[in-house]
Amino acid sequence: MSSSGAGTASAAVAAASSSSASSTAASADAVVVGGGVIGLSVAWRAALRGLSVTVFDPEPGQGASHAAAGMLTPVSELQYGEESLLRLNMASAERYASFAAELEEASGLPSGYRTCGTLAVALDADDRAVLKDLHAFQERLGLASAWLTSRECRRLEPMLSPAVAGGLHVEDDHQIDNRRLVAGLLAACARAGVTLARRRVAALVTTGDRATGVRLDDGTAVSAGQVVLAAGHQVNGLEGLPPGVLPAIRPVKGEILRLRVPEPYAPFLSRNVRGVVKGGSMYLVPRADGELVVGATEHELSDTEVTAGGVYELLRDARELVPGITELPLVEAFAGLRPGSPDNAPVIGATALDGLIAATGHYRHGILLTPVTADAVAELLAAGTVPEVVRPWGPQRFAAGPHAADIPAAAGQAAGSPRSKPRSKEASYA
Numbered sequence: 001m002s003s004s005g006a007g008t009a010s011a012a013v014a015a016a017s018s019s020s021a022s023s024t025a026a027s028a029d030a031v032v033v034g035g036g037v038i039g040l041s042v043a044w045r046a047a048l049r050g051l052s053v054t055v056f057d058p059e060p061g062q063g064a065s066h067a068a069a070g071m072l073t074p075v076s077e078l079q080y081g082e083e084s085l086l087r088l089n090m091a092s093a094e095r096y097a098s099f100a101a102e103l104e105e106a107s108g109l110p111s112g113y114r115t116c117g118t119l120a121v122a123l124d125a126d127d128r129a130v131l132k133d134l135h136a137f138q139e140r141l142g143l144a145s146a147w148l149t150s151r152e153c154r155r156l157e158p159m160l161s162p163a164v165a166g167g168l169h170v171e172d173d174h175q176i177d178n179r180r181l182v183a184g185l186l187a188a189c190a191r192a193g194v195t196l197a198r199r200r201v202a203a204l205v206t207t208g209d210r211a212t213g214v215r216l217d218d219g220t221a222v223s224a225g226q227v228v229l230a231a232g233h234q235v236n237g238l239e240g241l242p243p244g245v246l247p248a249i250r251p252v253k254g255e256i257l258r259l260r261v262p263e264p265y266a267p268f269l270s271r272n273v274r275g276v277v278k279g280g281s282m283y284l285v286p287r288a289d290g291e292l293v294v295g296a297t298e299h300e301l302s303d304t305e306v307t308a309g310g311v312y313e314l315l316r317d318a319r320e321l322v323p324g325i326t327e328l329p330l331v332e333a334f335a336g337l338r339p340g341s342p343d344n345a346p347v348i349g350a351t352a353l354d355g356l357i358a359a360t361g362h363y364r365h366g367i368l369l370t371p372v373t374a375d376a377v378a379e380l381l382a383a384g385t386v387p388e389v390v391r392p393w394g395p396q397r398f399a400a401g402p403h404a405a406d407i408p409a410a411a412g413q414a415a416g417s418p419r420s421k422p423r424s425k426e427a428s429y430a
């Protein structure tokens with residue numbers, strides 16, 4: 001981004017924000033609607049390519065990106081039928097180390113990227129059989145994972161229950177602290193000259209067959225060369241979106257806990273632990289700084305209330321896996337809304353409307369998919385092309401078939417099936 005462009009846009013947005021309704025003020029090469037990990041990372045990477053970028057979000061970084069666990073686990077979360085999505089997930093995982101290093105350099109902040117690996121364990125014979133199936137599937141796809149006996153699992157993680165019946169060790173499935181990631185992206189955006197305006201976008205503005213900007217909630221119009229929709233599960237709420245340019249993105253509620261590991265118990269766990277407990281799955285993600293994230297429920301709901309039932313289920317199942325967890329202080333219970341597309345895969349790319357780009361629907365993998373999404377959308381904004389690995393995931397894939405909710409979900413949940421389901425269809429083996 002040219003600094004003069006940034007300055008102009010910044011000043012203009014500030015002026016626009018205080019001007020009367022329906023006035024037209026600021027302009028930018030690109031306007032990004034939504035400042036979660038997706039919108040912020042796109043803005044940062046686009047600014048590095050010389051574009052003037054403005055991000056609009058009344059609460060940047062406080063959506064699903066704040067709730068997440070930060071697992072980067074494409075292999076241990078592999079699901080049947082998602083082989084093509086695996087390619088995208090792996091492409092993003094592979095670039096994470098350099099992405100995190102660049103972000104740390106650009107922001108001056110730690111990212112919490114941790115190359116710790118993941119251990120997925122089972123508690124009984126049925127769950128063990130499911131994990132064995134997953135292992136065979138991973139091997140058929142040439143993915144690196146190792147089957148461990150119960151004793152080997154407990155040698156790696158001594159706090160695991162003696163009831164653990166074996167598990168899968170995936171050395172290359174890592175984690176990042178998603179809240180540090182947001183903080184780093186905010187700082188990197190500021191340093192790269194991105195304008196962040198804490199304002200809600202009410203509408204997309206179109207001129208003829210082209211997106212030409214947005215209208216803010218006070219009526220201020222902002223013109224833009226291109227508009228990127230990165231508003232997570234709220235993306236369909238914009239007025240002025242022509243029908244059919246985006247599939248319906250639905251909220252999928254997830255409750256998640258944060259505990260603290262006091263010094264005498266450290267490290268408690270040394271790697272991500274995923275577990276199958278009575279057919280449902282859950283995970284524990286230990287940070288280097290002593291935070292332990294325990295997640296997550298999954299319900300087709302749109303509220304962000306933390307329920308007693310959700311907290312109970314998570315702690316009950318976590319205790320089955322790691323009995324000592326009851327000794328740890330519970331610091332936070334939180335709920336966020338994952339953005340889910342009709343096939344539960346991300347929607348990244350140019351829409352049928354010129355000048356309008358989608359970057360949403362990242363569902364359970366938005367933290368993992370941040371680097372590949374950011375670079376793809378930045379390339380699209382700057383050069384008009386999309387890397388080959390991202391091409392299958394454009395919004396156009398929904399255009400030919402039934403629209404939105406009529407498309408059966410890839411994870412096996414057809415639209416029209418119950419909108420609420422019990423916890424933990426998070427893992428491939430759930």
Ligand SMILES: Cc1cc2nc3c(=O)[nH]c(=O)nc-3n(C[C@H](O)[C@H](O)[C@H](O)COP(=O)(O)OP(=O)(O)OC[C@H]3O[C@@H](n4cnc5c(N)ncnc54)[C@H](O)[C@@H]3O)c2cc1C
Pocket residue numbers: 033034035036037038039056057058059060061062063064065066067068069070071072199200201202230231232233234235238253254255256295296297335336337338339359360361362363364365366367368369
């Ligand atoms: C409990 C839980 C656990 C998860 N764990 C993981 C994990 O371990 N690994 C992983 O990869 N992913 C995980 N995810 C998924 C991941 O968090 C999401 O896929 C990702 O955060 C989506 O990012 P986003 O930027 O698209 O959405 P969000 O973070 O929700 O950001 C969207 C932003 O858009 C803004 N916005 C909305 N409407 C407007 C508007 N009209 N104008 C301006 N701004 C607007 C909102 O304020 C918000 O800040 C988890 C999610 C949850 C809920």
